Amino acid sequence: MTAKYFNRIIADLRRFNRGRVLAEAMGWMETLHGYLSSPSRGGIRHGTVLADPHALTEGESRLFCDLTRSYLNYLLHEHHRLESR
DSSP states (O other), X not given: OOTXXXXXXXXXXXXXXXXXXXXXXXXXXXXXXXXHHOTTTTOTTTOXXXXXXXXXXXXXXXXXXXXXXXXXXXXXXXXHHHHTO
């Protein structure tokens, strides 16, 4: 696995599904991943500073968890659907 593994999968899924919902969802996931990974934004991937006055609120945390869960469920469903072809 390389450091660009997530980005490569997203790019391939977007390219092979242009004009379909799956391609749009990949773009949304890429945006969320970028936001959460950025140290100057969500900073989740790199670890948050608990004393930070701009830390995520409970509502924001729930939003990110719910979005992530929703995206994973969608991807698992799409994987099953494509595998069943």
